[in-house]
Amino acid sequence: MIEIENVCVDFHTKTRTVRALNDVSLSVPQGSVFGLVGESGSGKTTLLRAMMALTAASSGTVKIAGEVVKQNPPLAFRRRVQMVMQDCYASLNPVHTVDQIIGEPLAIHRFDNPEKRILQALKDVGLGPEHRFRFPHQLSGGQRQRVAIARCLAIEPDVMLLDEPTSALDVSIQAEIVNLVMRLQREKGLTLFIISHDLPLVAHMCDRLAIMHKGVVREIITSQDLIDNNVKDEYTKELLSSSL
Amino acid sequence: MSTTFAQWLTTDRPASRAQARLVRLNLSFRALVANRLALVGLLVVLALVVMALIGPLFVGSPTDQVLADRLLPPSAAHWFGTDELGRDILSRVVHGSQITVRIVLMVSLIVGPVGLTIGIVAGYFGGWVDAVLMRITDIFLSLPRLVLALAFVAALGTGINNAIIAIAITSWPPYARLARAETLSIRNSDFVRMAELQGASTLRVLFNHIAPLCLASVVVRLTFDMSGTILIAAGLGFLGLGAQPPQPEWGLMVAAGRQYVLDQWWVATIPGIAIFIASLGFNLLGDGLRDVFDARSS
Numbered sequence: 001m002i003e004i005e006n007v008c009v010d011f012h013t014k015t016r017t018v019r020a021l022n023d024v025s026l027s028v029p030q031g032s033v034f035g036l037v038g039e040s041g042s043g044k045t046t047l048l049r050a051m052m053a054l055t056a057a058s059s060g061t062v063k064i065a066g067e068v069v070k071q072n073p074p075l076a077f078r079r080r081v082q083m084v085m086q087d088c089y090a091s092l093n094p095v096h097t098v099d100q101i102i103g104e105p106l107a108i109h110r111f112d113n114p115e116k117r118i119l120q121a122l123k124d125v126g127l128g129p130e131h132r133f134r135f136p137h138q139l140s141g142g143q144r145q146r147v148a149i150a151r152c153l154a155i156e157p158d159v160m161l162l163d164e165p166t167s168a169l170d171v172s173i174q175a176e177i178v179n180l181v182m183r184l185q186r187e188k189g190l191t192l193f194i195i196s197h198d199l200p201l202v203a204h205m206c207d208r209l210a211i212m213h214k215g216v217v218r219e220i221i222t223s224q225d226l227i228d229n230n231v232k233d234e235y236t237k238e239l240l241s242s243s244l
Numbered sequence: 245m246s247t248t249f250a251q252w253l254t255t256d257r258p259a260s261r262a263q264a265r266l267v268r269l270n271l272s273f274r275a276l277v278a279n280r281l282a283l284v285g286l287l288v289v290l291a292l293v294v295m296a297l298i299g300p301l302f303v304g305s306p307t308d309q310v311l312a313d314r315l316l317p318p319s320a321a322h323w324f325g326t327d328e329l330g331r332d333i334l335s336r337v338v339h340g341s342q343i344t345v346r347i348v349l350m351v352s353l354i355v356g357p358v359g360l361t362i363g364i365v366a367g368y369f370g371g372w373v374d375a376v377l378m379r380i381t382d383i384f385l386s387l388p389r390l391v392l393a394l395a396f397v398a399a400l401g402t403g404i405n406n407a408i409i410a411i412a413i414t415s416w417p418p419y420a421r422l423a424r425a426e427t428l429s430i431r432n433s434d435f436v437r438m439a440e441l442q443g444a445s446t447l448r449v450l451f452n453h454i455a456p457l458c459l460a461s462v463v464v465r466l467t468f469d470m471s472g473t474i475l476i477a478a479g480l481g482f483l484g485l486g487a488q489p490p491q492p493e494w495g496l497m498v499a500a501g502r503q504y505v506l507d508q509w510w511v512a513t514i515p516g517i518a519i520f521i522a523s524l525g526f527n528l529l530g531d532g533l534r535d536v537f538d539a540r541s542s
Contacts, residue, residue: 052441078443090434095456099261104452105442130257133264155442 001159001191002028002051007060009043009050009215020046022215024060028208030158033185033192035202035223038212039239044195045086047212048163051193052083064159079109082152086163086195088145092136098122098147099132105155121154125180142173146180153184159191166201178205199243203227211236275536282532288525296345299338306331306339306492315508325510327500333510336492337518343493344522347408347477348470354412356466359419364454366420367427368446378424385417390479397485404493407486411476415469419462426458460537467530471523478519494519 009021021043028034036044049055051062053069062069065080085091092101102121106114122132125146136144145165152160165181166174182205185192196202202209203223210220211233219233231237254271258264277283310330318325324333366377384392396410430436431454439449478495480486487493489500494515501512 054437054441075443078441083438083441085434085438087434091438093435093439093453093457097264099264104439104444108443108445108448129259133258133261133267151442 001030001032001065002026002034002193003061003063004047004051005061005063007047007050007062008058009046009055010058020215021050021057024212024215024217026210026217026220028191028193030191031189032208033182033194033206035206035209036193036195036212037197037199037202037209037239039197042212043215044197044212045163046215048083048161048193048195051161052081075109079105079155080158081161082155082157082159083161084145084148084152084163084165086167088148088168089136089141091148092144094136097133097135098127098139101136101147102151102154105151109155111155117154121150124153124184125150126176141169142176145169145173145177149177149181149184153188156188157190159193161193161195163195164197165194166196166198174201181205199226199240211239213239272536276532279532279535281528282535285525285528285530285532288521289529292341292522292525293345295338296341299341303335303338304332306336307490308332315504315511317508318510324514325508327497327511328504331490333497333514336497337494337515340492340494340497340515340518341522343404343487343491344474344477347404347411348473348526350408351411351415351473352466352470354408355416355419355469356462358412359416360423360455360458360462362416363420363423363425364427364450364458367424368431368450368454370431374424377420381417381420384414385421387414389414390476393476393480394483394485397480402485402488404487404491407477407480410480411473415473418469419465422461422465423458426461427454430454430457464530464534464537467526467533470526470530474519474523474526 004024004026007021007024008019011018011020024043024047026034036047038044046055050057051064051069053062053071053073056071065077067073067077069077096104099118102118103114106117111117118132119129122129127143127146127150131139131143131147136147139147145168149165162181166177169177178201181192184190192205194202194205203226206223208220208222209226211218213235219231219236221231221236225231226240229240231240252263253267255263255267258267276286308331310326313322313326313330315328316322316326316330322332322334324337327333327336362377362381366374366381392414393407393410396413397406400406400409436449436453439453444452477486478493478498481493481495482499484496484499487496489496497515498512498519501508501510501515505512
């Protein structure tokens with residue numbers, strides 16, 4: 001479903017060039033959950049941005065759902081691939097109600113029966129009809145995250161990219177959101193690509209995960225490997241020992 | 245289950261989009277009238293509009309001259325007195341409100357959308373689009389408003405419609421700047437990026453995401469500027485370049501009463517007070533609107 005081949009991203013300043021991603025390759029089969037872990041500055045978000053063509057790759061290609069990702073992809077591609085941003089509050093228009101926020105992608109992609117779909121999307125993420133006409137600032141952090149997820153789910157994507165879906169939430173809400181995402185993934189057969197720096201969380205959610213360090217994928221392992229401490233790479237060992 | 249209308253109008257869980265909109269409108273309105281000065285402004289503006297709509301039905305003709313009754317002081321027969329041609333000043337002030345409301349309304353309806361559109365297009369696209377639009381804006385901005393309006397009226401000819409066009413042409417640049425500045429601050433925000441990622445067209449991003457966020461400040465500015473518009477319209481009338489005699493335009497009436505201001509003060513003072521109250525009303529309303537919009541964003 002997701003094929004990343006030899007992607008490099010360079011950031012240029014006046015005096016030097018920083019290689020943020022160095023020859024990253026990985027693939028995620030359809031219907032599976034893939035995690036990307038690494039410390040701050042390891043290039044996780046840059047990879048995600050490159051996958052959505054928000055940041056231009058210097059070389060290499062990203063293929064999602066069989067299509068090469070480019071700056072202005074066809075509308076159908078936009079529907080199939082959705083992203084939930086790290087800061088969910090900033091990703092919701094402050095003057096739009098939840099109703100408008102979830103209704104907008106439905107209108108863009110000309111879905112029929114938006115009324116029913118909005119209510120269904122709210123129900124899917126565990127929000128009631130009473131939240132439908134609230135503004136983002138009238139919702140709690142967890143509810144905002146749910147709205148951000150509902151907005152993406154409403155148009156029935158095949159692939160969802162989640163950037164630190166739980167980093168802004170406290171532990172009890174984190175568990176709720178994680179269970180919600182996992183339940184929806186099972187029900188709808190989504191392919192998920194999750195960024196996190198939280199190793200136990202990734203081990204719980206993902207089938208396989210990649211460990212990134214300084215723009216390089218050090219190792220790709222299964223979550224069972226992670227639990228069994230069955231890793232080969234030096235940096236991964238270091239990361240595991242520091243987090244367990 | 246029985247709910248009163250008041251409950252229906254203030255519920256925090258509306259059942260339909262229309263109800264949600266009404267609830268929101270109701271709450272904004274309450275916030276506005278809770279501010280006493282804004283309430284005064286709103287009442288003045290409403291009174292002005294009502295006066296323009298139905299006032300002329302209750303007073304006599306604004307142009308009937310009774311030369312025997314020249315320059316009469318305020319009395320029971322002529323509440324505001326009469327002017328130098330024996331015309332009833334009350335009647336002229338009431339009819340004059342129509343001209344004022346028309347000018348304010350037309351100028352706002354032209355200036356708001358034009359300024360907003362130019363501003364958000366310049367801010368969103370940036371680059372040479374921004375450069376071209378903003379330099380044009382700068383050119384208009386660099387000339388004093390009244391002087392530029394005078395030049396336009398001189399070129400287009402006198403009259404109310406030309407005054408409206410002249411005022412509109414000279415007052416859109418600040419709106420373009422305002423909308424551009426607001427657009428720049430939200431153009432790179434996550435929700436705009438998100439809308440693009442969902443496949444929203446440029447038009448949708450501009451008018452669904454960016455324009456509504458700029459609208460609040462534009463509306464507030466527009467309300468503030470309405471008083472300025474009244475003053476400029478009156479100024480053009482005063483200089484003989486706006487409304488023409490015998491039209492009962494307030495600025496024109498002040499100009500005509502200038503000759504008698506020492507002995508027959510009411511001729512110039514009454515329309516002057518009308519101008520003052522109308523512009524004060526719009527200013528107070530603008531203040532209140534700003535507070536309401538600010539309260540929502542915080």
